[in-house]
Amino acid sequence: MSDIPRISRRSLFRGVGSATLVAGCAAKTPTPAPAPGLDPAAPPLAGTALGPGPAPLRFTLNGAPQTLEAAPSTTLLELLRHQLDATGSKLVCDRGACGACTVLVDGAPQPSCMTLAHDVEGRGVTTVEGLATNNQLSPLQRAFIEHDALQCGYCSSGMLMSCQALLNRRGATDAAAVEHAIAGNLCRCGTYPNVVAAVLSVAKGGA
Amino acid sequence: MQPFALIRPTTLLAARDRVHEHPRARLFRAGGVDLLDRMKEGLDAPAELIDLRTIADEKSLRGINPDPAGGCQLGALVTLAELAAAAELDAVLREAAGSAATPGIRNLATLGGNLLQRPRCWxxxxxxxxxxxxxxDACLAVTGENKYHAILGGGPSFIVHPSTLAAALLALDASVDIAGDTPRNIPLADLFVGPKQDPTREHSLGPGELLLRVVLPPAPPGRRSAYAVAKEKQSHDWPLVEAAVSLSLATGVMTQVRVVLGHVAPTPWRSREAEAVLENQAPSADLFRKAAAAALAPARPLRHNAYKLPLAQGLLREALHRAADLPLPE
Structure with a gap:
């Protein structure tokens, strides 16, 4: 029986990531000046105040109602990955520049890294985990496989969501519309032509 | 991000009062795209974000509505995606809105946030x-890497204004309605603050003041407009240079000509020199070349951005040709 601790891919990356971060921060970066204290005796607010600690949040994830707590500073992507274990949406740039974390909020694609968790209060969120039904890949997912529309796969979950939003919006489509729809999804492997072919095949009714 | 409280006011007054008490610690938040970016970078660390999207008693914050004076009002919370899809708006504005950022960000980013975002200077x-x-005490771009910086109106800071909508809106003679202790309407050009006036800010809003909407006056008869932009990437990139023009061709000669260049100066840059060349003249390729030269005559490039001069001239000519429906010469 080996007493070497079991290392999962995820925990290894987590450890390597923080070690790299610490090494890279040898020169201390100045922290922003703390905000001045706020008056605790302020008049009552017309509206509601959440946080700064965890605050209740309800929304629907891939059709399933969720009731949980999150701090206002939590992004939707952090909530999905850390609290709901929905790790299909990928954290890459964390600045809305790459599209790997794209999810649908009430059907509209948006970067979940630039969305606060509390922004989806009462709304419906669809992630890549919500595309398959009953363990059957969706037509779009099957088309991605058949058209070899992914290589490393890091952009795929976001790419799929942008493409699914296009297909939901309009049945028939053309290459220009697909290219426009995925203009925010960066693929460093260069699979774009195959992504376009995959989406067009679904739009035409094939898979 | 540093922890913060998220405030959801239901009235405009509650939102304004909240920020007015502590204008540095409490920030308005609309789409939040630039704001969250700055908070993640540690540039801003507010104690509270005041979400404008829950305000229920000021309907004109949302949507595109008719203005009593005959034009239209664009709510500060209208998204870039909504502007790009609004068939009733002039081409220059739809094209500019549809060219910014990415489809996903355009679903979040708002008109107000686009106009009030902070500079992209690295x-x-x-x-x-x-x-x-x-x-x-110094603009680091002067002696540093200044490929993306100002060629016009620079000093002491050489940022370029980051808003893609600003140039298009200026070409349409937009003004802005501002909520404050004294509600006011000012020309959009007066919203922007140049570095000679105050290098630490880009807009003239006071503490607790809020940009409510952009007002577009009625279009003159026969108005045509166009937007031309060059970027290093086609998507998710800020312009190297952009040109927005509008003109009226009702009588065969160009009148009410507006020429605005973006990403060349610390504020959106209206070229009255180019407008003077074009006004009351019939459109021609030769005239457009002269106007472009006039627009860039005052330019003073830094070490790494002289390329912006021919680029701006080319984009301005392209926009003029498209607005006047004159075939491009080359």
């Missing part, structure tokens, strides 16, 4: 550097 965005914008 010295400003680097939290370790104290540049003129952050209370330092």
């Amino acid at each position: 010295y400003y965005r680097n939290v370790d550097l104290v540049c003129l914008k952050k209370g330092g």
Whole structure:
């Protein structure tokens, strides 16, 4: 029986990531000046105040109602990955520049890294985990496989969501519309032509 | 991000009062795209975000509505995606809105946030550097890497204004309605503050003041407009240079000509020199070339951005040709 601790891919990356971060921060970066204290005796607010600690949040994830707590500073992507274990949406740039974390909020694609968790209060969120039904890949997912529309796969979950939003919006489509729809999804492997072919095949009714 | 409270006011007054008490610690939040970016970088660390999207008693914050004077009002919370899809708006504005950022960000980003976002200058965005914008005593772009910086109107700071909508809106003679202790309407051009006036800010809103909507006056008869832009990437990139023009061709000659260049100066740059060349003239390729030369005559490039002069001239000519429906010469 080996007493070497079991290392999962995820925990290894987590450890390597923080070690790299610490090494890279040898020169201390100045922290922003703390905000001045706020008056605790302020008049009552017309509206509601959440946080700064965890605050209740309800929304629907891939059709399933969720009731949980999150701090206002939590992004939707952090909530999905850390609290709901929905790790299909990928954290890459964390600045809305790459599209790997794209999810649908009430059907509209948006970067979940630039969305606060509390922004989806009462709304419906669809992630890549919500595309398959009953363990059957969706037509779009099957088309991605058949058209070899992914290589490393890091952009795929976001790419799929942008493409699914296009297909939901309009049945028939053309290459220009697909290219426009995925203009925010960066693929460093260069699979774009195959992504376009995959989406067009679904739009035409094939898979 | 540093922890913060998220405030959801239901009235405009509650939102304004909240920020007015502590204008540095409490920030308005609309789409939040630039704001969250700055908070993640450590450039801003507010104690509270005041979400404008829950305000229920000021309907004109949302949507595109008719203005009593005959034009239209664009709510500050209208998204870039909504502007790009609004068939009733002039081409220059739809094209500019549809060219910015990415489809996903355009679903979040708002008109107000686009106009009031902070500069993209990499010295400003680097939290370790104290540049003129952050209370330092020098613009680091002057002696540094200034490929993306100003060629017109620069000094002491050489940022370029980051808003893609601003140039298009200026070409349409937009004004802005501002909520404050004294509600006011000012020309959009007066919203922007140049670095000679105050290098630490880009807009003239006071504490607790809120940009409510952009007002577009009625279009003159026969108005045509166009937007031309060059970027290093086709998607998710800020312009190297952009040109927005509008003109009226009702009588065969160009009248009410507006020429605005973006990403060349610390504020959106209206070229009255180019407008003077074009006004009351029949459109021609030769005239457009002269107008473009006039627009860039005052330019003073830095070490790495002289390429912006021919680029701006080319884009301005392209926009003029498209607005006047004159075939491009080459």
